[in-house]
Amino acid sequence: MTTFDTQAEKALRRETPTRDELLEVLTSTDDDLMDLVAAASRVRRRYFERRVKLNYLVNMKSGLCPEDCFYCSQRLGSQAEIVKYTWLKPDQTREAVSHGVKAGASRVCLVASGRGPTDRDVDRLAPAVAGIKDEYPGVEVCACLGLLSDGQADKLRDAGVDAYNHNLNTSEERYSDICTTHEFADRVETVEQAKHAGLSPCSGLIAGMKESDDDLIDALFALRELGPDSVPVNFLMPFDGTPLEGTWELTPQRCLRILAATRFVFPDVEVRLAGGREIHLRSLQPLALHIANSIFLGDYLTSEGQAGKDDLEMIVDAGFVVQGAGEPTLPGERHDLLKTRQRGAGTALPPNA
Template structure:
């Protein structure tokens, strides 16, 4: 029997993505099991989808950790979790000028989005009010830069408060499939996370939600997670690779290879052809020398350090972007293709807000 009767060609998968057709679960499983000796064929085909919708642009994102450690949740992958013995820095809220100065470091290197992150189950209304001066300072000095908040589970009305404070996007990752979510966390549910992403979108914030690979999941689990994420239709999809911190339940989980990471990114791009697919935590240690190939699948990366772990030097990432044949996206350039921006405009108008200057 011919190969095409067993598995689709990479070009067929890419053509369907160019038409923005949703891949089947079998298609995702095929990509996730793609043989290593044909991996370049897959990257080249799926890379054409990335180029079609995002050209040669790479969007840089910069994390500002507003509050670190002492989280009451028990997410097994997290160094800030309840009971964590990981050797991390812990501190309470940064002052507004500290947050602005931290953001300025990333913006000076080319970041078009600043991600304001705080540990904890979710913010109180006082916490939401607390970060408003930091947002004001960033927006006043850098009006074209997007501000994304990542503060945990949102209560009713908080997404609207964040929107009114000047936040453009909200990140809350699903992390894994609903079926196995209880394996990685017992203090909140998968449905809680889905609800928070929905609240952010209903308030007119750009939804940002992704996954973490390398936590013992199967290809089927990854396919399920991608399908559930597609149901939320996020504008940006961070793909994280587990950093197995000592002192956490997943310490020692070094199950990812660079090739598997590329297959996961290819599956994410096929599922989200016109959304921002972000190469996120753990890329340096798991992709290693294959990071430049990953830029042919993802159009967005984090620059610099992560929440409780160090990234590599920003100059090395900027060099990698150039050497791979890409360029850093300017803060004034649109982050999404025009047809998707129309949907975002509709969402923002419905919430009574407008798009940031770079949209």
């Protein structure tokens, strides 16, 4: 029997775990799973009590990306049957945002596919951000537009953007295995630019891309060096038509171990349960809330998520409360749960909020 009291105590003291301690977490058995969740939950409750922060994604520009990230349904050459469209107009963006905010989201994430924004793209975001801020005071706006050029982070801050997301996704050593059109260092540089401009840095990873335990640990340590305020943990959605199609390596138990390792590395940082949670955690999603203190509500960029009302019921049933705006903050492959988004922004159907 393995206990994880040592890892929990170190996290409560804000001490970074060792590689061996994280390996112990990631290689632990199913018999030890509830002890692990309990230990990580102690840390989560210390810093975030029973609050769950809701985040809502708006895909402002879908598909047509020139980058070749192997995990992405929007990549160059992707055959995934996703919705594709160019930039939403400011009123369309605000309309999309309204669904998430009315459902309880205290942060909206404005995302656009592509290598990175032009200065014109940055300028076109300003009216949408201003409209969101006017209509929903206290709601945070996070932008995710790809690699930033000099001065763009400052312009985003001046436009009213609160945070910037750019995930590291995997370890530096393995990065060329999942993308060849830009480098790991480019992602690090973008997060650093966001930080230096005063934007809240948001950066996380994607698990389930054939990485090793050491790759996951390297990614967590690299993220720790960046010092993000929020860390989204995504689980690969292996869409048909992408290089990683058919990659179903995750089990619900494995996902919980990855979340626990993330929590021990980031005890007092927002750990967000992100893309792929429904298809990999499945019925164990409520357990994940005892580790992560933040989730995405409803749909994702190109995939359909759990209905927003089901997310809210799950949070309440698990004994948690939704954080308000302005508050400090594989047993079997389930192809039936992996569906491309065909509703919300860019379509004639209402979103799943």
